[in-house]
Amino acid sequence: xxxxxxxxxxxxxxxxxxxxxxxxxxxxxxxxxxxxxxxxxxxxxxxxxxxxxxxxxxxxxxxxxxxxxxxxxxxxxxxxxxxxxxxxxxxxxxxxxxxxxxxxxxxxxxxxxxxxxxxxxxxxxxxxxxxxxxxxxxxxxxxxxxxxxxxxxxxxxxxxxxxxxxxxxxxxxxxxxxxxxxxxxxxxxxxxxxxxxxxxxxxxxxxxxxxxxxxxxxxxxxxxxxxxxxxxxxxxxxxxxxxxxxxxxxxxxxxx
Numbered sequence: 001x002x003x004x005x006x007x008x009x010x011x012x013x014x015x016x017x018x019x020x021x022x023x024x025x026x027x028x029x030x031x032x033x034x035x036x037x038x039x040x041x042x043x044x045x046x047x048x049x050x051x052x053x054x055x056x057x058x059x060x061x062x063x064x065x066x067x068x069x070x071x072x073x074x075x076x077x078x079x080x081x082x083x084x085x086x087x088x089x090x091x092x093x094x095x096x097x098x099x100x101x102x103x104x105x106x107x108x109x110x111x112x113x114x115x116x117x118x119x120x121x122x123x124x125x126x127x128x129x130x131x132x133x134x135x136x137x138x139x140x141x142x143x144x145x146x147x148x149x150x151x152x153x154x155x156x157x158x159x160x161x162x163x164x165x166x167x168x169x170x171x172x173x174x175x176x177x178x179x180x181x182x183x184x185x186x187x188x189x190x191x192x193x194x195x196x197x198x199x200x201x202x203x204x205x206x207x208x209x210x211x212x213x214x215x216x217x218x219x220x221x222x223x224x225x226x227x228x229x230x231x232x233x234x235x236x237x238x239x240x241x242x243x244x245x246x247x248x249x250x251x252x253x254x255x256x
Contacts, residue, residue, distance in 0.1 A: 015052070016060070025067055040060065042060055068242045075125050075237040077122070077236075079229045084116065111134045120145070120218030121226040124234070134248070135197060143222075150214055152186075175194050
């Protein structure tokens with residue numbers, strides 16, 4: 001990371017420690033200490049003087065993790081229930097996402113989709129740049145699913161998923177796959193991670209190896225984990241989660 005600061009001496013904008021405190025990083029005094037320790041960067045350059053002023057479009061990072069300085073952006077996690085379509089309106093009258101964003105002042109949109117019969121982690125935001133990075137497979141953001149499938153999944157089948165299977169729209173391989181626990185009542189729980197954004201890809205992969213999906217839930221999306229969030233519930237992302245997502249977006253923007 002660069003040690004020179006091209007913005008030094010700037011007289012307009014807000015003081016860096018004030019912006020950091022407003023973003024919830026630390027108090028102003030603690031932020032000054034972080035700056036003095038050389039742990040804060042602005043636009044990729046280390047800053048060591050607390051009086052440095054920054055503009056709204058300047059990019060701040062602490063220990064290499066992005067800081068959200070644009071407070072107009074909102075980031076929400078939803079545990080989407082089965083039966084809800086991943087759109088803000090549905091011409092067939094099916095339950096959609098409008099009810100989950102109605103209480104937020106900002107106009108939020110879903111990042112990517114889960115099919116109606118798949119539940120789990122869905123990100124809602126008004127940050128279009130971030131949404132593009134998270135949703136586009138070329139940026140390699142991984143998603144982890146747990147599937148309950150018909151039949152007993154063998155180690156050979158798991159290896160086949162990781163080597164790749166041929167589908168109508170081309171080959172696809174899981175980044176990771178494993179069986180969870182022992183088969184029960186003619187079904188097996190499988191965890192599968194991949195970064196593809198293709199439609200119904202997990203269901204189609206498991207169909208291709210002879211194990212149709214009975215239930216499917218997305219548990220992780222990039223650095224985000226669903227955790228104990230109840231079905232149909234939403235919560236705003238934590239500062240750490242927002243930082244992790246914004247770091248991914250910035251690195252993608254910088255072409256790393």
